[in-house]
Structures are given as structure tokens and as C-alpha cells.
Amino acid sequence: MSATAIIVFREVLEAALIIGIVMAATSGLDRRGLWIGLGVLLGIAGAVLVAFFAEAVASAAAGMGQELLNAIILFIAVVMLGWHNIWMSRHGREMSRQLSAVGKAVRAASRPISVLAVVVGVAVLREGAEVVLFLYGIAAAEGGEAGSMLAGGLLGLALGGAAGALIYFGLARFAGRYLFAITGGLILFLAAGMAAQAARFLAQAAYLPSLGHRIWDSSDLLSENGTVGTLLHVLIGYTARPDGIQVLFYCVTLIAIGGLMYLFRAPRRPAA
Amino acid sequence: MHHGKPGRVLAALTLAAALWAPAALAEEPVFELTIRDHRFQPATLEVPANTRVRLVVVNADATPEEFESHELNREKVIAGNSRATILIGPLDAGTYPFVGEFHEDTAKGTIVVR
Numbered sequence: 001m002s003a004t005a006i007i008v009f010r011e012v013l014e015a016a017l018i019i020g021i022v023m024a025a026t027s028g029l030d031r032r033g034l035w036i037g038l039g040v041l042l043g044i045a046g047a048v049l050v051a052f053f054a055e056a057v058a059s060a061a062a063g064m065g066q067e068l069l070n071a072i073i074l075f076i077a078v079v080m081l082g083w084h085n086i087w088m089s090r091h092g093r094e095m096s097r098q099l100s101a102v103g104k105a106v107r108a109a110s111r112p113i114s115v116l117a118v119v120v121g122v123a124v125l126r127e128g129a130e131v132v133l134f135l136y137g138i139a140a141a142e143g144g145e146a147g148s149m150l151a152g153g154l155l156g157l158a159l160g161g162a163a164g165a166l167i168y169f170g171l172a173r174f175a176g177r178y179l180f181a182i183t184g185g186l187i188l189f190l191a192a193g194m195a196a197q198a199a200r201f202l203a204q205a206a207y208l209p210s211l212g213h214r215i216w217d218s219s220d221l222l223s224e225n226g227t228v229g230t231l232l233h234v235l236i237g238y239t240a241r242p243d244g245i246q247v248l249f250y251c252v253t254l255i256a257i258g259g260l261m262y263l264f265r266a267p268r269r270p271a272a
Numbered sequence: 273m274h275h276g277k278p279g280r281v282l283a284a285l286t287l288a289a290a291l292w293a294p295a296a297l298a299e300e301p302v303f304e305l306t307i308r309d310h311r312f313q314p315a316t317l318e319v320p321a322n323t324r325v326r327l328v329v330v331n332a333d334a335t336p337e338e339f340e341s342h343e344l345n346r347e348k349v350i351a352g353n354s355r356a357t358i359l360i361g362p363l364d365a366g367t368y369p370f371v372g373e374f375h376e377d378t379a380k381g382t383i384v385v386r
Contacts, residue, residue, distance in 0.1 A: 137335030
């Protein structure tokens, strides 16, 4: 497989897995395809815009605009994911019951599906901007090789899409009545990992203290460059050599969202 | 600065950053790296231990590059024909490899911290 395909695959993977998980988490809802499709389209439009203004973004905020933009995008996603999970801890069981009783097409007007569309949009925006820049670089500079490298880019895109489809169909097929419990767990760790990434960007820009470099080093045990390390990085925020601030944000996010899910959980089923 | 073109969002970001400016940003020692023909020059850079340093990466190629190092815990995209500042450290003595992720076969380098 070409280097181009691998790079594009790596960049696309995170957004693709998030879309897959969000599709599973919205199983059985009206018009979810429309919402998520809208999120993807707006994300792509945003990615092109950010890539086009890459230099302006980079020179903003005393040269730290890129870090700031990444952190803001990640925090938006964290808040939306947390909000979704807290909402689901209240209504999830009832939805799950309806889903298995009716089969599909649960009408839940108050369900915050738009919140997850925002998550999809910002995930596509963040990862997509790098893909656009990378492919633009190829198209602009490599001359005769551009054709084959763009083909590699498309292959990488297709493979990333396949990974997203795999996690979606895997969940939809095998999770059964635990579907929302599993997607809730995945989203909780996804949010914690994103908060840690955001903290790293802010530490990189010196807006936050790093609170120590390399709190641990597990790169010999599980490298972030390998397949398993990459997957775990995307899904639960695995980092082989984290700064202290990353660990702190990770734990605080887990506890905050988990705690609110517990506080707002649905009351025990009333005696009929 | 390129005000005006990118519009209100960037202006707001800049303002937010100005109000929330980190202290002592200008005091770190500065080191420069150049990317040319998808290679880092110099490929090995020596920096002092236990000190925060400013790494200025000048991308002399027309194509964008992504400076990435899991060892340094840093990643930053640098547009073609532009420059970017990356704050690193304070670090323990040792060697810290980095790559240009978009051209990983040629764009490799090491930061040696002494």
C-alpha cells in the first residue's frame, strides 16, 4: 500500500470511527442519516475552509492559532458527547425497550441527535483539514506522480470509511439490547481521550502547564505507531508518553461525565 | 498578521489569546529548523536540558508538512512556504526523534537534549 494511502487512512480513521459509533448510538432514530450526513458535509466544507486559511490560522494568537483552534474544536466535541451521554442515561433504557419492541423508527423528538451531528461535523473538520492540506500538497507539487498519489489518497479514504462501517455494523449486529450501554461507554472514553488531546494542544501552546513530561512511558509495551496503539489512541485516548496535564484532563472528564450520568440516571422502573 | 481575510472568528480567537497570553513567551532560546526537499536541515539539533525552547520550523518547500514527534509529544502542520513556532521542553537529557508526517521516508530528524 502506498505511503499516501497510509497517511490519509491514519488521518481519516478517527473521524470514521466517531461516525460509526455515532451511527450506532442513534440506531432506530428518524432522519439520523440526514443529520449525520449534514454533519459530514458541513465538516468537509469547514475542513476546506480551514485548510485554505491554514497560514492565517497558524499566525493567529501569536503563532499558536492552530493549537487553539484544535483545542476549541475538541472541547466542543467533549461537551456534546458528554451532553448526549447524560441525556441517554435518563432516557436510554426506555429507548432501548422501544427499539426492541417496535423494531425501529423510534420517534423521540426531544432526542438530541443534532448534538451528535455537531460531534460528527467537528471531527470531520479537524481531521479533514489535514487531509485536504496533504492532498493539496500532492496535487500542487508532485507533477507526473500526482495521479497515482491521489489514487492512494482515495484508497486511504476508502479504508478509513471501511473501518467506520466495520465498527457500526459490528455494534448494530452483535450489541443487541446492550447497544446503548456499549455506545455510551465508548462515547465516555472517546470524550475523555479528546479532552486529553485538547489539553495537550493547550500545553503545547503554553496556555496550560504540562504538569510534567512523560508521566509514564509505555511505548515499549504498546507503541502509538502500531495498529493496536493507533486504534486505542482514537477510541480511548491511549498515549504512550503523556504529560501530566493530559492525565489530569482525562480523569476529570471521565469523572465529570460519569458522575453526571449517575446523578441524572433514570429512576427505577415504577411499580406497574 | 493577516487580519480581515479570515474574518471574525480569527479576530475573536486572537483577542481571546491576547487576553489570555501566557507569561514569558519571548524569553526562551530560539532554534531554527528548515524543511527543504522534504528533509530537515539540520537533521540533528542540540538543545539545552531542563529549559523550554522555541523551535522555529521554516518550511521552504511549496507543500505543507506536519511536524510530528510522539517522543516530544508534539504535532503541528506547517503550510508551504511558511514558518511555525513549536514550544518544546523543559526536557530531560536524551534523544528525541521527530518526522515530517507527510513525507516520512525522507523528513526525519533528532533533537539531542544535553
